[in-house]
Amino acid sequence: MLRKETNGEERRLNRDEEDEEEEENDRGHDAWERTYADERSWEALQEDESGLLRPIDNKTLYHAQYRRRLRTATAARIQKGLIRYLYIVIDLSRAATETDYKPNRMVVVARQVEAFIREFFDQNPLSQIGLLTLKDGVAHCLTELGGSPESHIKALMGKLVCSGDASLQNGLDLVHSLLNQIPSYGHREVLMLYSALSTCDPGDIMETIQKCKSSKIRCSVIGLSAELYICKYLCLETGGSYSVSLDEPHLKELVLEHAPPPPAIAEFAISNLIKMGFPQRAAEGVISICSCHKEAKVGGGYTCPRCKARVCELPTECCICGLTLVSSPHLARSYHHLFPITPFDDVAVSSDPHKVPKNCFGCQQSLLAPGKRLLFLLYVIMIRDE
């Protein structure tokens, strides 16, 4: 069995497949390998009273909660763009076949985008998504702008092939021409998942970036390999956010950060009154011809208030008269962005046992358990009863 020493670092464990991979990259330890070789992550686990695993160090958990609280507190009085038209641009160049994300970057990105699409429509029911791919130096439209998650997810789960180079400029050009057609009250956004380390452009990308900036398109990029100056410049100019992911859980966190509505940029939002219909749900036994599938259906369905056509699901646009049809729960889903709950206060553990109540007010969990658990449960105490 081979053993290797790199720059006097610790010895590798004796595993054959690791040796083969090590021959390919002479950087030595990869980040994911270091967690086994150097850091011994299994020693960081501990069992709590009920036999469930719990990490010793809760600092990262609390830090993440603290950051989330800060974010909601500062964003409370800022206007958000609620009606969003978002294009997701997926890089399917050669760089997406890299295996640093298991099994390869393309599969991981497709998985995360699927989860993102579901979360996005959950939080923004009135918005629409479209999918684009960058392959062989050209941008292709995978799906059109639509409000139903199933069609996008079906296209994502289909066969995706990676080849060639990624062209940032062609992607931006295509997005620009597609987003020009949307109504003026919508917020135009692009989310690029960029794996490549270069871009292969036919012209001057700075011109394209200025064009996107003047069309008020907010471009955000999530890089999978390393930070690129051109992506950083693009995001800075258009007001988006640029981040580079370290591993798959971090990628998931970064992608899902784009699901809640972003702050609205001044001068971008032309507020308008949009005419919408609130259809009634038909009774269970009614038979009618559905306008989206063009066949007779029994029960269920909604009737457009303007042209009385039957549609199967909401939110949608009536095929006959073009009226946007929503239901009041869809609007209500966005209210928690408009009226966010006040963040909870972190209460320090008091040494006086009489001050702390025996049970949590919200869930009746016993608060007398010792240790770090008490701190976590005290969050729940401060539910404002209003």
Place this chain on the structure above:
Amino acid sequence: MYLHQVPTNFFDIFPDDVSLLMVLIDTNPFFWNSINTSLSFSKFISNVLAFLNSILLLNQLNQVVVIATGYNSCDYIFDSSALQNHNQKGESLLQKLEEFVDKDESLCRDDSVDGPGFSLLSGSLSMALCYIQKVFRSGPLHPRPRILCLHGSPDGPGQYVAIMNAIFSAQRSMVPIDSCIIGAQHSAFLQQASYITSGIYLKPQLLDGLFQYLTTVFATDLHSRSFLQLPKPVGVDFRAACFCHKNTIDMGYICSVCLSIFCKHHKKCSTCGSVFGQAQTQDSSTPDRKRKTSVDN
């Protein structure tokens, strides 16, 4: 009875038939003393107690938690899994209920969202969901939770946002909200709650037979519901109410900034102050107006 196919797939995830039932009882004295009830509170409680006993008899591992919905506060009345309740279950529930009603009356809330005629359904729904979250975090083997609202008070419009938030979080955790209306009029909030979370909504015609309605419709666990023909949702009203007149409308105008609903075309949104048709300027004359971030931030 024939097989009734339920189109959702979450029934297939946990085929177990152990349930955790959270019962939310409306104790609003304004409702119970009004002419809208055909049932007295004591008869109602005896029906509910018999129903809770039958739930606990159905399966040894079933759990029942009762939360009382007052008009000033909400509190836990009974928890069948609490260790001190092995004997005298009914007595402890009645005693705690009496204490709660006295405490609720003594709390005089001037800043309540709706006023004294309405009960705090949003509060008790939130508490039930907190308890359910605690159960979810207690490990992989837990009973399947559901919420049953026994409600009679009218819908408080000030609680709309809070109730919708509770409904959406119940939907995400896949917790059905069943409703049994013991008052005279239908509750639009609970109709929407049961529709969105795939629960059952029922307004019994004869309240004297409440126990029979409860046991035939609401007693079955979630796994067995796919085999039963249960009351289907009829005519859930999803129409919105316009912000200017509070009329229900089926076609209206939505402000693209704050999603307020209007029945007629206006020049300016009354909720957020946006002027329609032009880009926003930076001045904010009222402190309430929402600010926008600028590009240079």
